[in-house]
Amino acid sequence: MDHNQFKTAAHSAIDDKDWAQIQEDVDTKIKPGLTHWQSPNFMAYYPACVTYPSILGEMYSATFTAPAFNWLCSPACTEMETIIMDWVAKSLALPECFRSTSETRGGGVIQNSASDAIATIIVAARERRVRELLLAEGLKEGTPEYEDRKFDVQAKLVAIASDQTHSSGAKGALIAGTRFRSVTTRLEDNMEMTGPRLREVLEKCDKDGLTPYHITLTFGTTNTCSVDRFAEIKAVLQEKPAWQHIWVHIDAAYAGASLVADEWQYIAKNFAEGVDSFNMNMHKWLLVNFDASVLFVRNRLDLTSALDITPTYLRNPYSESGSVIDYRNWCISLGRRFRALKIWFVIRSYGLNGMKAHIRKSIGLGDTFAGLVRGRSDLFEIVTKPGFGLTVFRVRSPQGASNGAGGSSDRVVKDEVANDLTKKISELVNTRGEIFITSTVVDGVCVIRVISANALAEEKYIRNAFDVIVRTTEEVLQEQK
Amino acid sequence: MDHNQFKTAAHSAIDDKDWAQIQEDVDTKIKPGLTHWQSPNFMAYYPACVTYPSILGEMYSATFTAPAFNWLCSPACTEMETIIMDWVAKSLALPECFRSTSETRGGGVIQNSASDAIATIIVAARERRVRELLLAEGLKEGTPEYEDRKFDVQAKLVAIASDQTHSSGAKGALIAGTRFRSVTTRLEDNMEMTGPRLREVLEKCDKDGLTPYHITLTFGTTNTCSVDRFAEIKAVLQEKPAWQHIWVHIDAAYAGASLVADEWQYIAKNFAEGVDSFNMNMHKWLLVNFDASVLFVRNRLDLTSALDITPTYLRNPYSESGSVIDYRNWCISLGRRFRALKIWFVIRSYGLNGMKAHIRKSIGLGDTFAGLVRGRSDLFEIVTKPGFGLTVFRVRSPQGASNGAGGSSDRVVKDEVANDLTKKISELVNTRGEIFITSTVVDGVCVIRVISANALAEEKYIRNAFDVIVRTTEEVLQEQK
Known part of the structure; x- marks a missing residue:
């Protein structure tokens, strides 16, 4: 790309006088209407950090604009995302299975927000469970019988979370077009989801002829930062064969950031077995500006089997060979920004x-x-x-x-x-x-x-x-x- | 916010020496791996423009980081989005009904990508159609009978698009957990969806006991930039009462940008009646960098009725009063970037x-x-x-x-x-x-x-x-x- 030309083209669009007027309007019309999340007196919600390296990353990402919907659209965007997600998984001491190099074919992807990550995961969980059930019935994919039965089976599916789970759990189930049941929490349990309470909900589903297919467990709930009782819950999920097929997702949107510190890493050991996916938002507490929601899955085929609809105009020899990752099949959006860049800048600048x-x-x-x-x-x-x-x-x-x-x-x-x-x-x-x-x-x-x-x-x-x-x-x- | 403090905090994270090393790595490791969408020799896909004002907008947006999931989180983010979306609707000569000030309670929202916009619309269409059908059956919302029947009805729903519609049409139907049927196009029709071809598909659905509930029509298809035959198709949709309830969406992701030019604005007249929603990507051809996908709806209650799940921690007197817009209920994501800023900068700098x-x-x-x-x-x-x-x-x-x-x-x-x-x-x-x-x-x-x-x-x-x-x-x- 010829930088001088770019300069000329841009100069015809914006000169110093124009900019002075825009800047004045930013100062007088925009700034007074902002809520100052970066102020040290901001103590609401959870933080949404921004730092200089992160701002630079965002600026470079815009400059390098390439809606990287597949590898070919901008190889560096895809390749760096894979590398950075492996770094992040390692920094958070996530079990090996969530890295792109794992035997389970795991990997991480940057999503817009935890809501997007969870909606994506719930759709993937729905598709996986329906497929398992239909194949067990001897149906063949692609037949009209399969399609009819698919929607009958889907009508009985239930996603589960606690009443303290972020609203994206219920919203994800709604988007996926399935039922939702919540597990009640109590102050005497510190608002944590417990095994016995979950068992009650699962048994009620069984009694009602419904099929639980997904559960969101939370590491750091939105209201009180409570931590669901992972070990106890995982033990309950082993009690019946059907329950063993439930997709277990860990939403660590806020508190997941603490896993960078050695003293908290013991918590991540809970995710080595019996957990299908994990998300956390670097854009909350980990110094990268919104959006940088990282989602890790144990088996990326669970995502791509659910979401890959490749039309002719997106076919290319690299993707066809399976040698490259096309992240569009890991999320709802097709196009994507080069968000790995800002994570890289922040990790490089702050260091672990x-x-x-x-x-x-x-x-x-x-x-x-x-x-x-x-x-x-x-x-x-x-x-x-x-x-x-x-x-x-x-x-x-x-x-x-x-x-x-x-x-x-x-x-x-x-x-x-x-x-x-x-x-x-x-x-x-x-x-x-x-x-x-x-x-x-x-x-x-x-x-x-x-x-x-x-x-x-x-x-x-x-x-x-x-x-x-x-x-x-x-x-x-x-x-x- | 105290700017000096911010400077100090940032300086501790990144010094000139660090940055020199990072910059060198950007030059030697990242740039060679980029696909240069901004090069004048890039003539693939559709363009994904970036301009200086847009880059500045992205940088300011990062600096002002506030995941504006409701009005209170940063009033300027929400209010400017409403103003800018009305500007854009006017600039594209979209019918009055798509503005926030319209009698139909219309309005626009910035989405991440056309895929997100279309998935959102398909979910809203699904919820609207199911509710209509259940209320017509005399069922009451919130009852167990309503829930059971809801998923039975949903199992018969079909979303429709042409075989030239962007893959997000089929992906949206998949995400929403409904069936999908496509209308075949032919070279002799210039790859446009025609009324007669659509009628065949609708009649087949009726025959199969299925309920079409959503159709995506395209203004500028991905393969050939063909334009579906809006008038002819809308006439077909009037032929049967059930067909009149189908949500009509116009995907103008690329070609919609042409509507800024007077000589193409006659096309937008097609959207005044019988169209529920419209999306286009300013980040393709309209000089704003990815992501700036604008979605307009005729009635915003169609979106909020489908997507609003407000938990206690998001309740506040402003939202409760209904006097402000909470855009989180207009999309899948909860948090949002301040993307109105870059659109504003570009419109101000280039002018209409x-x-x-x-x-x-x-x-x-x-x-x-x-x-x-x-x-x-x-x-x-x-x-x-x-x-x-x-x-x-x-x-x-x-x-x-x-x-x-x-x-x-x-x-x-x-x-x-x-x-x-x-x-x-x-x-x-x-x-x-x-x-x-x-x-x-x-x-x-x-x-x-x-x-x-x-x-x-x-x-x-x-x-x-x-x-x-x-x-x-x-x-x-x-x-x-």
Whole structure:
């Protein structure tokens, strides 16, 4: 490509005067309407980090624009994605089976978001289960009988998740056109999906003549960062032959990032057996800007068997030979951006040690904040086990009704007064705009979530946030006296 | 946000020495592996333009990272998207119903790719049709009877497209878990979907007890840029009450860009009645880099009724009041990038006139190339009507068997010798790497597609491409003598 020509062509489209006007509009019309996710005072949802190397990666990706729907469209895009996904799998200490070099034909792919990853996986799971059932019935693919029976069988399929699973679980089942059942969680189980609760749902499905085909387990739920009980659940899934065919997916969208730090890698050992796929979002906590949702599968043929519809205009000798990867058959989108580039830039710039340091710092800040909350047990109580940087707590009812005398009980119970107070204080804090936090409801209990884990997070900000919440709480309690 | 802090944090992650090493690797390891879509010698597939304003938009979007899954997450992202989509609808002269201000509650949304847009639309169409059928049966939403019947009804649904429709039509039906039937096209109809051919498919569905619920019509097919016969097809869809409920989608991924030019806007009049949705990719021909796939619907409730699953942690007073748009319910992804920004930058920089000029230039280059092909009717013959910058032709069999004496017939017929020659020459041209073109097969005829429509395209390149193809053809014919 001739760079001088490009310069000329671009100059005819945009000159310095034009740009000055656009920049002014960005400053005066856009910036005031942004929610500042990169501010150290942003402590809502989960973080969505951005860093300089990542911005450069995005810019280069745009410059190299090539909608890499197959290998031939831009070999470097595909090849680097394969290499980078193997790096990421290794950095997260994921079991060998999720690498492109594995015996199980595993591999990773960059998806737009966890929602896309999970919808993709649910479709792949549906296709795999239907095919197994129809082949077991002796039907032959491509026949009219196969097609008719396929949709009858599909009508009985059920995807499963817990009531704490991200909404993408239910949305994925909806997109795939199948039923969905959720496993109830409870505060006394720390909002974790348990084996016995799952068994109840599976048995109910069996009783209703339905076929569970997919389950999403979560490592770090959206509400409280709880971790489903993997070992217990996997044991339940071994109890009946039909249950052994359920596609097990691990959604580690946020907390999966912690796996870069050695002390958390023991968790990944759970995924070595009995798990079909795993996703996490580097664009949450791992310093790469949105979007960089990485999805790993144990057997890539599960994806390509479900999603490959290759028309003539996409046929080429390289793809036909099976020697190259065409990532369009690993996801819903056909075209794709060169997102491996920004992951590469971030890994190269921060190094694995820099990434570990970032994760450890965030977890430390979370521990500090949880400690501050505990120190004011007159005002607040922790609702679920704090972890991975997140603290989930509520404002105590001044009557102290929620927890018996002195609020010393370990068990948080529903309390409408505390719920109203917590919601009111949370909304007041956000309205004032000094910090930004999220409130939610778990098992009927209204809670505040605080997490400070972006690139600019520091202890002074988390301490200030605590002061803001205390001040607002005292003010509201005073008014109510 | 404190910019100095950000600078410090970033500097700790990347210094000039690090960057020099990364840049060297980009130059030596990445660039040689890229397919240069921006080169003026790139004439394959359809273009995937990138321009400076667009690159800046992508960079700012990354800098402002906010996974805008609802309005509150970053109001500017959502509000600008609504404004920009209305601008785009107006620029393309789409009927009023597709704007956010319309009486039908229409509106536009930026999707990742046409594949995502079409999968989303097919799911929405499925949900709308099933609901209509179940409510007509007197069933009540939320009951077990409704759920059971829902999946029985769904098992009979069929999505329809032509055999020239982009593969995303079939993939969308597959993702949605429904059947798919395609309408055959023929060279004698210029590969356009016709009313009579569609009627045959619809009647066959009726006969088989199946329920067509969605059809994708194409304005500019992937193979030959043919345009389905909208008026004729819409008339057929009026013939039976059940057919009137079919969701009609227009896929104008590539050719839709031509609607910015006044002389093509008459085509958009076809979409005023009887069309539910329309998508086009600004990232193909309209100077915005991938991804900027714009989708417009006549009634946004069709999307949100299908896709809205709002959990507690996403509830907020703004969304609850219905006064703001939450685009997550308009697509499969939850999080979204701030893509309206790059569209805005491009529209501001080029102006509508600059965009019109780009489209007209590309169409002119296409006319020039088609003229060159016609001028060598001893070697080549045009296979489908050239248009929107694309020329589809094949190499004549030296025996002249394909077209009677002198090759003067208008009708192209299948010819294995011509097929082999065309394929061989196309592959040889690509192997040599001076230009990059695509070959494909239409109605059994192997063809070469040439299109030169990126930002750097110029007449001298298209003339050179023709010379390269002529030279290679003569060389191959010589060898075969």
